[in-house]
Amino acid sequence: MEINKNTKVTHDNDGRIKQILHIQQPYRNEKITGLDDLVFDYLDNVCENLEIPSQAIAKAEGRNIDTSESMLRLEDVKRTKDSAVYSFQQYVQSLPIWEAGLSVIGNTRSESIRMCHNNYSYKVNIGKAPGDKGIEPDKVDIKFLKEFLLDQGLKRAEQNAFLKEIAKMAAERFEVSKITQSRSIIYQYKKDHRIHQEQMGPHDSISGLKFDNFDIPLDPVDDSIEENTYYKVTDVLFTAGIKDFVEPYNFRIFIEPHTGSILYARILLSHVDGYVYLKDPPTKGSSGLTGSSPSGSLDPLRDSVTLQGLDTPSGGTYSLTGEYIALEDISDPNVLPPTNSANFNYSVPTDDFSAVNAYYHSDKLFRMLSFYDIDIHDYFNGTDFPVRVDHRASIGCTCGGGNCKNASAPGNSSSNGSDGFRYALVEANTPVGIATAWRVVLHEFGHACLWDNVNSPNFGFCHSMGDSLAVILNDPGTQATDRFESFPWSKIDRRHDRPISDWAYYGPNYDGSYGTEQILSTTLFRVYRVTGGDYIGYPNHQKFAADWVIKTVLQTVGELTPATNANSPEELCNSMMSTEIGINSFLGIPGGHLHKVIRWSFEKQGAYLATPVTDNSNDQEGAPEPVDVYIDDGRNGIYEPMLGNFWNTTDIWNRLMADNGITHDPPVVGVTNYIYVRIKNRGTQPASNIVVRGYQCNPGTGLVWPNDWTPWATPSINVPGTLNPGASTVVGPFQWIPQNVGHDCLLAMVDADGDSANDSTVTAGPIPHYRLVPFDNNIAQRNVVPVAGGGSGSGLTGSFIDRRFLVRNPFEREVHVTFEIEQHSLLTKLGLQLGFKGVDMKEGFKLGAREEKEVEFDVIKRSGDFSKQDIASQNHPPQVEVLVYTDELLTGGMTYRLDPEIEKDLRGKPYGQEDKDDNDPCKKKGFFNWLRCLIKKIFGHR
Template sequence: MPSEYSSAANAYLDLDTAGAVRGMSHLGAPFVATAATAQLIAAEYLHTFADLLQIPQAALARLDRAPDPLPTGDPVEFRFAAEKPLGGLTTVAYDQTVLGLPIWEAGLAVQMRPADQQVLTAQSTAHRDVHVAKPSAAAAKRALQIDPRQLAGALGVGSDRTGGKQALPEIANRRLVVLQFSRAAVQRDPEPPVIGVAESAGVTDAAGDTYLPRLPLPPVPDSFVDGRHYVCVRVDFALPTAGFRQLHWVALLDVETLAALYLRPFVDDVTGLVFDIDPITTNGGPAPTATNTTLNPVRVAKTLEGLVAPVAGVQSLTGDNVTLSDVEAPTVAPPTETSGNNFDFDARTDNFAATNAYEHCDRFFRLADSMGFSRSGYFGGTTFPTPVDHRGLGGNVINAHCVGVSGGSGILQTTFALVDTTDTTNPLGIAADLRVALHELGGHGVLYNHVSSANFKFSHSAGDSIAVILADPETNAPDRFLSFPWAFTELPASSVRRHDRTPAAGWGYGGSIALNPFGSGDGGGYNNEQILSTTMFRIYRSIGGDSADLATRQFASRMTIYLILKAISTLTPATNPTSGEIFAGVLQTADADDWTSENITGGAYRKVIRWAFEQQGAFQRAGTATPNNNIGDPPTVDVYIDDGRAGEYQYQPVWWANQSIWNRRNPDNGTTHEEPIVGVTNYAYVTIKNRGFQTATGVTVQAYHADPNAGLAWPSEWEAMTTASLPAANVPANNAGSVTVGPFEWIPRHIGHECMFMLVSATGDESNVDHIKPGDSIPDWRLVPHDNNIGQRNVAPVSGGGTTGLVESFADRTFELRNPMGQTSRMTVEARLPELLSSRRWRLEFVNAGGAAFSLGAGQSRTVTMRIVEGAAFTAADVRAAADRTVHVLGRADGIVVGGMSYELDPDQLHPPCRHGGGHDCTGAAETLLDCLDLGCIDRGGAKVRRVRIRRITVDIDLEEGNC
């Protein structure tokens, strides 16, 4: 889906192939409304941008009114559907209506921060050129009174294959809607086959046969035309089918003929010993075909949280989140234990599967709750405890599924089968794989509650994304990018799911797979799920998942999963995303909100999100021929300060060493960094580039400095330079050139090389800091590496001309380590010396109180004092020949790198340079020096020295005029 910048709206627009606006992003410059309530803000916004959205103003006249239950004579309009607040964000959704009736899955949604009266994003799934005939009152009445027997006839389920009678559908709800008919979408294409005894599950293993539950619908009459709209009765009903004792469906029947035009099932696929994630992730093996001898040692003891108290001395697997229930065939009752006994079973038993089913499903709900997504607020359509069947799906198959309630607005039950069919006498359940549980509940379970469907419109779900991101930080799997390294190993290679798919191999958002979700080549949407999981895993990797530090990987994992769940909470059935670009916008909106329960200021990752989708082929320019195997295009304008990543967002472990920023001691436009002199005016410069495809205009650079410090936060720790900002020349597109901006005058106050911070912005490309609310702050470790508009330099040159000079450079050198976290943290300091020094047994010591490890309260800091311990000698030639010549000092808070200082060995520097401007008047000494020099051109009779300056090795002595 193409994306373009609109200067009129000051927003980025996502366009469909017809050029209609499907998404608007104001995250760079939020739309500020004058209205006070969420619905009034949304109405003001829609009226403002109606022309851009191609919506007549008249269609917005009754935004406060709900759709009608019966057909009227009203034209196409938008009517109020829902207001969904969560945290600081609120989504206001509207149904598109015609004849007063809602058009199926069509509408508008506006996301905002009502407290600030700011609109961030909007989406449109509105249909164009809607023309529909009004049905007769008698036909509408008859459709709304359809009974189970009539419905069975319309669905073709009057009798089974042997001529016996089937159960009649149980109708839960009826209402009138308008459907845009698609003959190819009456029933969804089949999913990939499961592996096992097909007959037991009511499936076959031949390509093209059905795998999702389907009904034998009568053929749709030829009189129905693709693309036209028809008034239908929506019927929510329950009907058992093979493998399901109860299954909820939705059918849309034409009101005049009762022909079934659309059909979907709401399904997709004390302590106890459990597998923590799965044996491959935790231990590197063994495989599911293994015996208890090798599987049992991988079990770990876990507290089964939330269990209800024993009844009559018997403990069951029922808690506040889930209850183990035998709701699907085959009949395998969940285990119970005598009060006080643990649920400890061999791995290859149904009871072990049940214990895992409880712990893994309960763990997901507790994860969501810990992030601020409560059961009542986030899972409003689900009744708790929700049933979980550890052995279902009809027989010996490798699969699992999550089934929706009537209307699809919540979870009815979650069911697991087997993970191995080679030994069904000693069954090993797929519930033992946490990744599978996360796919079902984190994928389909959450979608039911927000879009009344098991799937996105553009992808199977985000369940794989949540599963692989949660499992990655501590994985021992030999292949990090295999989405299910333990389960599904019996699947053919073509069905193996991965999260390292590339656009070049056809897995891009501009390729045939993504352009045809749920089409004949991707019936279940699993190929599109691999595109999405690859994209989400790229986000995770960028914000810390590729770190060498476990704590950073764990933070990145939790943060990315939070963004996925938060984004889904803003969706509605009418705004279920139809493309990766739309979902990217929803994720960016989720990021804009503060995560208050974690004390995390929002807005740090929107550019990373956009880049991750771009790298997967999204955001190609309008007019680009599709399908193609290209990556996407950058934003229209994307100015940046290069930190070595050319403006992109691969993980950057040392983000404070941006050498596109430098200092000069004189305003001479030199390009070599010089150590700042304390107490006198210095001059800073920066080079900027533009990876966007249009020339950057309206470019401005702001400049700041701070004490030598690791753990800085914006804006509280940064001070504007004397020259606070400068305009810049237009920056050429496509990295075709660079622009140097400066000099920025500033006066350093502290010896030890103060930190320098530059921020560039241009028309259409604002920095993330522009939208941090007053009173909020954001630590640099979350801000700087994730916004290419920002560059930070904490790099000081040290003597690299020989042994003595380096020792002198680190003599009592200090910096401040600050705790930017919201709680008391364990602080640690680590020195990483280049191989040039470490191989010669040099080392860096920390001689401050506490040495390299101590605790600090939130916002507190401590001076870290360093001393280098001399090793074997080296020469300037050794330094010149070294690939790495930088000493990095990393500061951590609770294991997360929050900042650092870097010291680059300069082979041309024999001794440390002067780093201060002197603390006393040197004019007397200069006069003495003149007397000593006995220069013939100077008559010392009464001459007075006006000023003394030191420039490199030259001494300038200025005399009063007329004395020489």
Template sequence: MIQEFNSARNVYLDLDNQKIVRQLIHTHAPVAVAAATPQLAAANYLGQYAGLFGVSTAQLANLSLEPSPTIEDAPVEYRFLQQKNQFDSTTVAFYQTDLGLPVWQAGISVQMRVNPFRVLTSQSTLHPNLEVTKPTADAVKRAEAITEEELAQLLGLDNSPAASFVPDTKALRIEKKTLVIYQYESANRVVANAPPREQAAAGKANEFVSTLPTLPLPEVSDKITEGDHYVCVKIDFELPVSPIGALHWVAIVDVQTLSVLYLRALVDCVNGLVFEDDPITTNGGPLPTAGSAALNAVRVSDTLPGLIAPSGGTQSLTGNNVILEDVEAPTVAPPTESGATAFNFDARSDNFAAVNAYYHCDKFFRLLDGMGFTQSGYFGHTTFPTPVDHRGSIGTANGVEVNAHCMGNTSGEGILRTTFALADTSNTTDPIGIACDYRVVLHELSGHGTLWNHVNSPNFGFSHSAGDSIAAILNDPGTKATDRFETFPWVYASVNRRHDRTPAAGWGWEGQIALNPFDMFLDDGGYNNEQILSTSHFRIYRSIGGDSTDLPTQQFAARVVTYLILRAIATLTPATNAADAAAWVTALTTADAGDWVSENLTGGAYSKVIRWAFEKQGLYQPSGTATPNNNVGSPPAVDVYVDDGRGGEYTYQPNFWSNQSIWNRLAPDGGTAFQTPVTNQPNYAYVTLKNRGSQTATNVTVKAYHANPAAGLSYPNDWVPMITSQLSAANVPPNSSGEITVGPFEWIPTNVGHECLFMVVSATGDSSNVDNINAGDSIPEWRLVPNDNNVGQRNVFPITGSGTSGLTKQFNSLTFNLKNPMLVSSVVEVRPQLPAFLVDRGWKIEFLNAGGASFRLQPGESQDMIIRLVPGADFTPADVNSASDQTIHLYGYAGGILVGGMSYVIDPNLKVTTGGGGQSGACNAIGTELLKCIDVSKEKITKIRVRKVNVDLDFEAEDCGCSE
């Protein structure tokens, strides 16, 4: 996939290997459209931009019409497929049609934010140069009248059964017939299952569905030509096969020859004691081969939520979301209990597996509920409670296998049921089920269960699913696994997939595996591409907090990335399923652009991280690069940045406020050394810019802000524009080959001690994330700054290291404010970190304000901290010079998440300064007189700070001794 920037239209274009435009990306500059409805907005937008897809104006004439159920005398055009609303965004999709009929899995979709309409992205899966021969009326009539008996013959059911799956021909039932246009590809006619020896030769990881059911189709007619389009009848039918049982299928049959061109089975893979996740994730073991005594020790007693009230005094595992049913062989009925009895069983038992199947499947649906996805909106074609069989069969007759699958209903529009086999086959007398592993449940339901409802398939067009990704990400925070990159650590002996694959080892988006999705030798079942995808997703998670050492930050990052994946899936349609990784990145960035309305979380924070994560996995290589290759990808064509030490990239960096590319001067002299700001007089800020992109950055502008020294700030609420609020900059050369200095930005600090400095750069083709924040919205610095290289922040203040008295005097005069940027009441905390040379000498930090270092604040509330540096043994400037770490850090947390901080660099050459705040003796005299005026005892005051005309008095205790 190649990405180009069209500067004339200010849009990024993703082109496939045939140089066909597949995505238009406007997230850096959304396209405003005036219209009354989303459909009209999409039509307006396509009128402006469809030409970039190669679509003519004439082909847009009937966007409001739906595809015809019969053949019409109509040219190639686009007709309405569906409108999908999710939070504050809408997807409008159109089928590509010819003769009035929809082209199978081909069309255009437009994603936009609403109120007002702003188009973010659009995708095309159209077939270029589409030509279809109109069949005879008699042929169409005959195809539409196919009976069950005739279909059985066309499917070859009178031949020998295929592989180990035995069809029940007498039970075949046609459910639906639809005329479509289908492009014949022999490689996609049936699902390819590699023989075991070929799997081993390819070094392929084991997977949950080792063999997918198919049928012994007769050869196609010699009148069928590879790559040609044909008018076909799509037949949805039900056909049970042993050992699975009832299955829904899709067959696409050419109306002229009655050849089957495509065939797929719609399958892929009270309290109770449960495994909360899996024993490796929660406890580091034991493995599923262990006995009940060891496995029982890691069970926990938890509520089984949503269970329907007992009937006749009997409680079954039936709830609002899930119903346990024995559908597939072997016959193992789910347990029941009397109404007041807990579902407590030994770990190595089918009953324990049943309780876990209920608990884990229900937990997934409740996860989506908690994120704001409704069942009716997200799983509109799935009937609830959805059936789950805790002990079934996938590839064997007796279910003795390490496996699971999720099956689609009629037409593959939703979940039919989910089935689990075993986690260990070494002891089937005392079996342990794979439903005990929440990661496996997530693979099935978040991977296939979601896709059935949106693309009518269990798979992406380029990868098995995103189920491995969600399983890995949700279970990483706090994991006890010794290797966090094993996707399924509990059953890794059977399912050895990973999410740390590298392009250099052949796992890049332009390597052999990725370029041959679902190839039976390179990517059987799409599972190897799923490992490339899960590695890319896991990189996003790691970047935005997954690599933090703080559990709440990890949990937040995991929840956000899971939400983005789920929301991105909801933007897909049967006609615009993601055909490649670039299309999926577009879906993810579109999902990110919208606000997470149910969480009141401003969108648009992570799009640059998303693209970077896939770039590092080999996507977006320069035009003309030979493929396949094992290279990493390239940055966007224009990618200006304020270097924070990461070279414009997005590896996790907890301290995001120490950007050395921003500095202050006391005069507009262009000097490059940082000077301590002086209050109440003009100061001058500067910034240097670079550009990772391959094109020169033009129309570059920089906006400058400052804020009180604090942690937990938000844009724009707490950022104050400098007096010189914006400057234009020179063009920035490409490939980080040079840097541009911009300044001076005049500003007047009002706080003794260093205020926070912010710089925001934008250029044609690369806007900052703040440029697209809606009026009235805000975003906290901890979500904005580290995830957008266009934004730089410096909260670094040099303090004297000339000796003990100078350091304590200057540090104790500084101010620091802690704010709660969260949307809920949170416990906030300052965690100080002294350099080792001070710790070794017994130095420490104390907090004299009410609550000390930790207390609770309401949303948006803040509190000034009274911080004292308590000296230990003396030190000399030479001690500072020889120390490896010379910085005092104050880390601010809210709800356990790092939300900002201040850093104070101890400089042995810096003399003590008042920072322009006046003479200390005069201040003391003024303060004493002021206390007399308001009749407050001087002995009760610990600190006086004069801020313009405001006076803050901090007392040692709540009893200030003030007279009434």
């Protein structure tokens, strides 16, 4: 078959075709009528591409032929309204090969092929292990299996007292009650797949299965068992009980019959696998797909997931009922949820696929609370679990037969908890359920949270915070063409970038319902954006920001009561600020550092009006805090846009003399220098009792407050009088003594009555300064390093020779550090290329908890020549900026700005003084010169 640009092909690690998608040009044959025959015609044509012999496919009329050779046999056809999935199982020696075969997806209406998924096992050579145990299927009965399993672990137990005790406990408590299946299959042994990671015992990789608080020890496989080799095994499905446990558990094991080695073991206790949409197609980048699209386009975007918490099946068949969720047919249409003995694998345009999504997403909602350090039973203390969920429901009087685009989250009969969720369709007159839309499910979860905590599905002023949950949690890494369309899959006309002109609090769309909810989601999405969400291309950075906002939102709701339900945006904002300050620690970061951003974001959307309106006519931003003193970091005291480089504040500057000058002098090491700080007030009232404080730190990134900072020689200055709204003043001079050659990190804070810096609210412990500085306009940092910009290329290049800084890990965990170097286009044109000695910037290196590492610049390519005028003529001072990422989080950086007045890098001496090589001990021989050179290097005097 010709593979052209209209055919999308993916390959496995061996270069063989894994998937073929015929999305733009489906496969057809006008000579063939009927999809059944077309599938076999398609396989005849595609076999060569798949590297599968055409004779290996058993034709329709020969499905029951002997499969002594490797063959593909049609096992199942799953038909939907507009598609059919043809599943072919691979056999060898008349035995099925575990998880081997292929599937073809056809469109029933157009009689065409949309997709082929290939999982064929090539070169199946059956290994034979030595031994004579003869554990064939007919030998496995309850008595044999119990004795066989109790023998497991005894070999190692003899040499390990702990394992011996486990084996003893197993012998006393383990009881096999039923064998559901015993058959022979072919299995390719892989050591890493022997036990699922989630079920692995804690002692080592082969210790055995672990579930709840009980271990089943397993012996190592026989030495003759080889990795990636195919073996005939006895596949046993059985039920076993542990004394003192209420319910029995289901297990599956593969036994190599000659050696008795267990090659594969699973507990079918708390989960099975199923296919869902973790994110909807538009969020994954498939913006052209809708609920009306064919299954051949929709199915490839499914995700295989674990369905957690499912109840122990009856008779080996699972239903979608578990710890938190129970799928039921509650209302019309009468569509029962599916049951399955294996995996819940269904095509997207089916009610069964919707059911699996309904279970998985609804269950995930409750489970994710533990990630946010919220106790589910405390939070949902009025809810009886499992809650009822109908994946195909009628919702309201306008949704007869469930044929509508809608979902709901009803409360219980006591109005103090959730009664689960009801889901209709992603679009009316389509077969795709709205439970496939994770964003919609998140919206409904907002109501469930409110039901239990405020005994209402709504805030007093707004429909809910569900839209906010949906848009923030789905934004990190999104590939949607329109980032601000709140529900792109279900096409619900809601957005979270609403302009204040028509979408202000107390404005035309402030309706207490969906309009207000879009105003709220715009507000909270702004908080997320400026705290890291706008760091596009770095999903870890975005997710970190998203999780902090969602943690604050959920915990805020949990702290509301029926009597304190938020009845205005200001009430909710105030509650959120209080909650954020009260967070002890989350993701290793203490609370108290985001509350000002939250307040500003509500203000930005029209809350906190200076003069309240009552006629929904507002189109203005609200008023700032009465007192809002700040040091300008380039954003005029607000928090927009997101500030990646937060260490370049020019309203902090150094002078070599206390002359009140307003330009920055490069610091001179070892002598008193003088710092000035400009402060402003964007509040509505005069600021009084103003105090400015200052700190310094060794040059580096990943700094931690307060650990890495020491006060200036003049630690603080009280500002006399008051500072009026809109006014500014320069505070100084602060005396300080630079300790590092050519560079120190400077930090200034301003406090006033009613507006203190956030070091007063971050009280639960140290905090990485990248989470402190950019989110508090009372705090600013400057660590710009001047380098030679007036001495042509040699002066600039010399500025980076032997230049170092420290990279610190601000977290109590091991991290991965990477780098980026950004430079002015002029420097790129001149050919300057920098790196770090012994460090690959993209590969980086690892740092342990709170460790640090010194890095030294490597001049890979020297700069070409330029003039002082070339530098001075640029619109912005040319600079080199180093960005340091810790686990993909931007935790700091260094900025090296070209100064046209500096001709030569003379670190350690006043700029402008020549460096005499004959005075350099490192360039002289002799013991004392060696010692002087060593001292120079240690203390940085170069």
